[in-house]
Amino acid sequence: VESLEKLSHIESISLWYEHLESLMAIYLSQVPSARAGNVFPDVSLYDHSRIVAAIAAALYCYHADNKTLNVEEIKNNELDKFLLVGGDFYGIQKFIFSEGLGAEKNRAKILRGRSLAVSLYTELAADLILRDLGLPCTSLVFNAGGKWILIASNTEKALEVIKEKEKQINEWLFDVSLGESAFGITYITAAAQDFEAGRFKNTWDKIAEKWAEKKFKKLDLDKFGGEIKDFxxxxxxxxxxxxxxxxxxxxxxxxxxxxxxxxxxxxxxxxxxxxxxxxxxxxxxxxxxxxxxxxxxxxxxxxxxxxxxxxxxxxxxxxxxxxxxxxxxxxxxxxxxxxxxxxxxxxRPLAGYVPVYRQEDFYDDRILWTRKSEAKKEQMIVEMDEGKIKTFEHIAVKSLFMKKENEKVMPVGIPALGILKADVDHLGKLMSLGLKREEYTVSRLAALSRQMNQFFTVYLPYLFMTDQRFQDIYTLFAGGDDLFLIGPWNRITELSVVIRDKFTEYTCHNEEIHLSAGIAVQKPNTPIDRIAEIAESALKQAKKNNRNSITVFGETVKWDDFKKMREFTEKLSSWFESGFINNAMIYRLNTFIDQAEREQEVLERKEIYREDMHCLKWRAFFRYITERNVGKNLKDKEKRQAKDEFSQVVKWIEAYKGKLRIPLWEMIYNNRRGGR
Structure with missing residues (x-):
C-alpha cells in the first residue's frame, strides 16, 4: 500500500496505469492466482491479471463499437470478437552491426545505442497501435526478443489502424535502414472460447503460421522495390x-x-x-x-x-x-x-550491463604492455574517463595476467575479445509443445515468456554488476531467449559455464530446457560485422551437435564435457607452472591430437594403406617424448612421478580427441609470454 501511494503521474491515467502494472509485477509475480480447489498454482496473480485486463479491454472496445454492451451479447463466446496481433522486427543483426570506417573509436558506444534503439522501435511499434485504439499497456501480452503479441478488438477501426500503422512504421524504417530492416505485423481473429484451455493451442499455432508467412513478404516490393529515389x-x-x-x-x-x-x-x-x-x-x-x-x-x-x-x-x-x-x-x-x-x-530493464571506467582502471598497467604503438597506448589512456563506456581495446587488455618472473612483473596471455552468442534451444517447440493441450493457456504462455525474458534482462545484468569476475562483460543484447556478450576472452569462457549452470537452476533442472552457445576469440580491432558472423557460425555449429552444446576454438562439446575440458585446462596449467612440461611439449600435444583423429578415421574405414600407418604410432611417440621431455628439471623420484602423472594424457586423447584442443589452446593463450 505504501508503494501504491508513491506511484507517480496520477494526473495521467494511462501513465499511472503503466506504473501500477510494473508495481504489480514486482509484488504479485510470485503470488499464485488460485489456490482453492483442485488447481495447480503455476500462474501468478500478476500474469493472470494482465491477461484478464487485456481480454476485458478488447471485449469492451468490440461491444462499444458495435453498440452491443449488454449481458447476452457479452456472454456470446462463439463470435470472433478479438484480434491477436503479432509484430516482428526483421533484420536486427544487420541493423546493429553495420559499421563505417570511422566507427572504431566509438564502437562500444554506438553498438549499445543501436541495441537500445531496436528495443525502443519494437516497444513503440506496439504502442503506436495501442494508443490509436485506446487500449492500455496491459493489452501487450507478449514482448521479448524483437517480437510481440497484443490483443485488440475485431473491428473495422482496428483493422484500419493495423494496416495504417504498419505502413507508417515501415516507411520510416525504410528511410532509416535503407531497406535492410522491416517490421512485420500480422493478425488472426479469435473468439472468447479460443482462449480456453484445450483450444488455445490451435489459436497459438495459427498466429505462429501467420508469422512464418509474413517473413516471406516483409516489404511491399511494389512500393519499396528498385532504386531509392533522390538518394x-x-x-x-x-x-x-x-x-x-x-x-x-x-x-x-x-x-x-x-x-x-x-x-x-x-x-x-x-x-x-x-x-x-x-x-x-x-x-x-x-x-x-x-x-x-x-x-x-x-x-x-x-x-x-x-x-x-x-x-x-x-x-x-x-x-x-x-x-x-x-x-x-x-x-x-x-x-x-x-x-x-x-x-x-x-x-523497463533495457540498459543491460556495460562496463564503464572505474577508479581502479586508472592504476591498471596492462595497457602499457600491449604491442600497440606508443601513440595508440597514449590514445587509450586519454580515452579513459570515469563513468564512460570502456572501449573494446580496454576490455581485451583485461584478458592479460600480470606475473612476477625473475624479479620483474610481466604480462601473460593475449589481449583478445571473447564473443559469446547463445540462445535457448527449441524455444519455439517449448512454446508450442511444452504444455499439455488441457494446460495450454495464454496466461501460462505469457508467464513462460516473461520469466524467460527476465533471466536475460534482469538476472544477468545483476550477475555482471555484482560478480567481480564479470564486471568487464559488455552486453550487446540480452532478452527474449538469446544473448550476445563481448568481454575478455578468458572471462567469457568462464562466464559461459556460469550462465549455463544458473539457467539450469532457473529452469529447475528440467532436462528439456537448455542452452547452446558459440564462442569466438578475436582481436579488438576486428570489424564488428565479422565478429558477429564468426560468433553466429560458432553457435550454428553448436546447434548441429543435437544442441545443449558449446563451440569454442572450432570444437563442439556438450556442456558437461566442457566442464571437464576446463578441469584439463587447470591441470595442464599446473603442470606448466610447476615445470613438468614446457612450451614444446604443449605444442606436441596438438600433433598427437591430430594423429589420434586420423587414426580414428583410418580404423573406421576398415582398410588401411601404407601411407596411413604413421598415425597409428602416436602412442609410442607420446611415450618417447614423455621420457625425453617431461620433468627435465626435477630430481629422479619427482621426475618419475611427473612422467606417470602426465601419461594420463593418453587416456584423455583417446577419449576426447579433437575436443582436447579446447583446454590446450586455452592454456596456450593464457600462458603466452609478453602479452601478445
Missing part, C-alpha cells in the same frame, strides 16, 4: 566524409556533425541518435518518451521514432507534460547497485 541528392560533398563515418550507408548531416564535432568525422542523423542513446544509457537511470513537440530541455533525438515519439533522458519535473498528455512513457531502465527495482515508476 544521391541527399549527400553533401563538402562534409568529410559525405557518407556517414559510423554506418557507411546514410548521408552525413551538417547539424548532426556539428553536434558531434568531437568525433572528428561527419555523421548522419540516425547514428547521432544512436550515439546519444549509447552514451546516456550508462549515465542515466530514467528514460522519457514524449510527443515530438513536447518542451524537453537538454539533448534528444534528431529523428523522432516513427515521427511520433521523442526520447530523452531527462529526470526533471514532468508532471506538466504528463497532465498535458505529452509524456507517453517514463521508465527506469536499469537496476540500482543493490539489484533493486524502482517502485514509483515503470521498470
Amino acid at each position: 544521391l541528392d541527399k549527400f553533401q560533398n563538402d562534409l568529410e566524409p559525405p557518407v556517414c563515418a559510423f554506418c557507411g550507408k546514410r548521408p552525413s548531416d551538417r547539424e548532426a556533425s556539428q553536434k558531434r564535432k568531437e568525433e572528428g568525422r561527419a555523421i548522419c542523423r540516425i547514428c547521432h541518435d544512436h550515439l546519444f542513446l549509447g552514451e546516456n544509457i550508462v549515465k542515466k537511470e530514467k528514460l522519457a518518451i514524449t510527443s515530438p513537440d513536447a518542451d524537453i530541455k537538454g539533448e534528444k533525438l534528431l529523428v523522432p521514432i516513427f515521427d511520433s515519439y521523442q526520447v530523452s533522458f531527462t529526470s526533471g519535473e514532468l508532471n506538466a507534460l504528463a497532465k498535458g498528455g505529452k509524456l507517453y512513457r517514463y521508465w527506469t531502465i536499469a537496476l540500482d547497485e543493490s539489484g533493486n527495482l524502482a517502485k514509483d515508476i515503470t521498470v
Whole structure:
C-alpha cells in the first residue's frame, strides 16, 4: 500500500496505469492466482491479471463499437470478437552491426545505442497501435526478443489502424535502414472460447503460421522495390566524409556533425541518435518518451521514432507534460547497485550491463604492455574517463595476467575479445509443445515468456554488476531467449559455464530446457560485422551437435564435457607452472591430437594403406617424448612421478580427441609470454 501511494503521474491515467502494472509485477509475480480447489498454482496473480485486463479491454472496445454492451451479447463466446496481433522486427543483426570506417573509436558506444534503439522501435511499434485504439499497456501480452503479441478488438477501426500503422512504421524504417530492416505485423481473429484451455493451442499455432508467412513478404516490393529515389541528392560533398563515418550507408548531416564535432568525422542523423542513446544509457537511470513537440530541455533525438515519439533522458519535473498528455512513457531502465527495482515508476530493464571506467582502471598497467604503438597506448589512456563506456581495446587488455618472473612483473596471455552468442534451444517447440493441450493457456504462455525474458534482462545484468569476475562483460543484447556478450576472452569462457549452470537452476533442472552457445576469440580491432558472423557460425555449429552444446576454438562439446575440458585446462596449467612440461611439449600435444583423429578415421574405414600407418604410432611417440621431455628439471623420484602423472594424457586423447584442443589452446593463450 505504501508503494501504491508513491506511484507517480496520477494526473495521467494511462501513465499511472503503466506504473501500477510494473508495481504489480514486482509484488504479485510470485503470488499464485488460485489456490482453492483442485488447481495447480503455476500462474501468478500478476500474469493472470494482465491477461484478464487485456481480454476485458478488447471485449469492451468490440461491444462499444458495435453498440452491443449488454449481458447476452457479452456472454456470446462463439463470435470472433478479438484480434491477436503479432509484430516482428526483421533484420536486427544487420541493423546493429553495420559499421563505417570511422566507427572504431566509438564502437562500444554506438553498438549499445543501436541495441537500445531496436528495443525502443519494437516497444513503440506496439504502442503506436495501442494508443490509436485506446487500449492500455496491459493489452501487450507478449514482448521479448524483437517480437510481440497484443490483443485488440475485431473491428473495422482496428483493422484500419493495423494496416495504417504498419505502413507508417515501415516507411520510416525504410528511410532509416535503407531497406535492410522491416517490421512485420500480422493478425488472426479469435473468439472468447479460443482462449480456453484445450483450444488455445490451435489459436497459438495459427498466429505462429501467420508469422512464418509474413517473413516471406516483409516489404511491399511494389512500393519499396528498385532504386531509392533522390538518394544521391541527399549527400553533401563538402562534409568529410559525405557518407556517414559510423554506418557507411546514410548521408552525413551538417547539424548532426556539428553536434558531434568531437568525433572528428561527419555523421548522419540516425547514428547521432544512436550515439546519444549509447552514451546516456550508462549515465542515466530514467528514460522519457514524449510527443515530438513536447518542451524537453537538454539533448534528444534528431529523428523522432516513427515521427511520433521523442526520447530523452531527462529526470526533471514532468508532471506538466504528463497532465498535458505529452509524456507517453517514463521508465527506469536499469537496476540500482543493490539489484533493486524502482517502485514509483515503470521498470523497463533495457540498459543491460556495460562496463564503464572505474577508479581502479586508472592504476591498471596492462595497457602499457600491449604491442600497440606508443601513440595508440597514449590514445587509450586519454580515452579513459570515469563513468564512460570502456572501449573494446580496454576490455581485451583485461584478458592479460600480470606475473612476477625473475624479479620483474610481466604480462601473460593475449589481449583478445571473447564473443559469446547463445540462445535457448527449441524455444519455439517449448512454446508450442511444452504444455499439455488441457494446460495450454495464454496466461501460462505469457508467464513462460516473461520469466524467460527476465533471466536475460534482469538476472544477468545483476550477475555482471555484482560478480567481480564479470564486471568487464559488455552486453550487446540480452532478452527474449538469446544473448550476445563481448568481454575478455578468458572471462567469457568462464562466464559461459556460469550462465549455463544458473539457467539450469532457473529452469529447475528440467532436462528439456537448455542452452547452446558459440564462442569466438578475436582481436579488438576486428570489424564488428565479422565478429558477429564468426560468433553466429560458432553457435550454428553448436546447434548441429543435437544442441545443449558449446563451440569454442572450432570444437563442439556438450556442456558437461566442457566442464571437464576446463578441469584439463587447470591441470595442464599446473603442470606448466610447476615445470613438468614446457612450451614444446604443449605444442606436441596438438600433433598427437591430430594423429589420434586420423587414426580414428583410418580404423573406421576398415582398410588401411601404407601411407596411413604413421598415425597409428602416436602412442609410442607420446611415450618417447614423455621420457625425453617431461620433468627435465626435477630430481629422479619427482621426475618419475611427473612422467606417470602426465601419461594420463593418453587416456584423455583417446577419449576426447579433437575436443582436447579446447583446454590446450586455452592454456596456450593464457600462458603466452609478453602479452601478445
